[in-house]
Amino acid sequence: MTKPGRAEIDQVAEASIAALRAPSILNTQPWRWRLSGDRGELWADRTRQLAGLDPDGHLLLLSCGAALHHATVALLAAGYAADVSRLPDPDRADLVALVRQGRPSEQDDRLYRAIYRRRTDRRPFADERPSAAVLSQLRDAAERHGVHLHVIRADQATAFAAAVAHAGAVEHGDARFRDDVLAWTTRARPDRDGVSARNMVPPTPRDVAPRDLAVARPPALHPGPGQDRGTVYVVLALDAEEPEDWLAAGEALSDVWLTLTAGGLAASPISEVIEVEPVRQALRRLLGVGSPAIAMRVGVPVADLEPVPATPRRSGTDTVGLPGEP
Ligand SMILES: Cc1cc2nc3c(=O)[nH]c(=O)nc-3n(C[C@H](O)[C@H](O)[C@H](O)COP(=O)(O)O)c2cc1C
Structure with a gap:
């Protein structure tokens, strides 16, 4: 050899x-x-x-x-x-x-x-809806990893919005959830991780209220004029829930997100409906398409808005090294 x-x-x-x-x-x-x-x-x-x-x-x-x-x-x-x-x-x-x-x-x-262009964009999107052709590309991107992409239908929209709101309220009222959000939204700059106020938007009227991450600092990203009327909500669903299935869900999430970014769309994940187990089970029953692994809002970005600032990352020196267990 x-x-x-x-x-x-x-x-x-x-x-x-x-x-x-x-x-x-x-x-x-x-x-x-x-x-x-x-x-x-x-x-x-x-x-x-x-x-x-x-x-x-x-x-x-x-x-x-x-x-x-x-x-x-x-x-x-x-x-x-x-x-x-x-x-x-x-x-x-x-x-x-x-x-x-x-x-x-x-x-x-x-x-x-x-x-290098992909961002979590929490701002409301435009009124134009992503095309059926692009949604079909996203479905293919998920299926490449054995993961199903379900687009929330009009008759499921109210129940989905209620599930997101309920999960948010549960998390808000539970110190275990709040502590994690607090810890990872107040990281020191040299840590080069966590979510900063620069990437959070203040609440605006929307059908599906985004997660409130601004527990410690007021949001600093301007939401822009979008109304989120064309936004599509998708759920990635698994046939099984072994570690390899969750790993595949991440590969699918990346494939879907990079595909939509390459196609000029923007997105942000909604994982509170996964984190609160009773809500995840309710979503499973609502959709009937397997085990929900992550949800996401996908939309056409509002024209002429500044790109969302890039979030920090730890450096290669911190994260790439020689063999041996971390
Ligand atoms: C598994 C997973 C769950 C996430 N859940 C949420 C969420 O519920 N709400 C949200 O606004 N962003 C969510 N995000 C986005 C992350 O906060 C984001 O990827 C991270 O802050 C880095 O920013 P960037 O995506 O702009 O590079 C999630 C991302 C992943 C991979």
């Missing part, structure tokens, strides 16, 4: 750096990369798991799945398929994936470019 050259590991190293831009629950960035030989190991970082909002670590795995998909997109942009083993070692459950440079493939940087 020939020894892997620098080139292979360099591609994976670059992919691990691009993957740092992945979205994560409250920007916890709950991952670490370890590079060795010809492969990158993606590890879940349990020290960044949210005890109140995510006691089972489902949203942590989902976030790691988004990072994994980002890495595969970066490899494809360099002209290689990604060779991925997911959750390869039952004795090391936090080893989420092994990523290697796979066979040469036709270079494709459409989604790669979207990595």
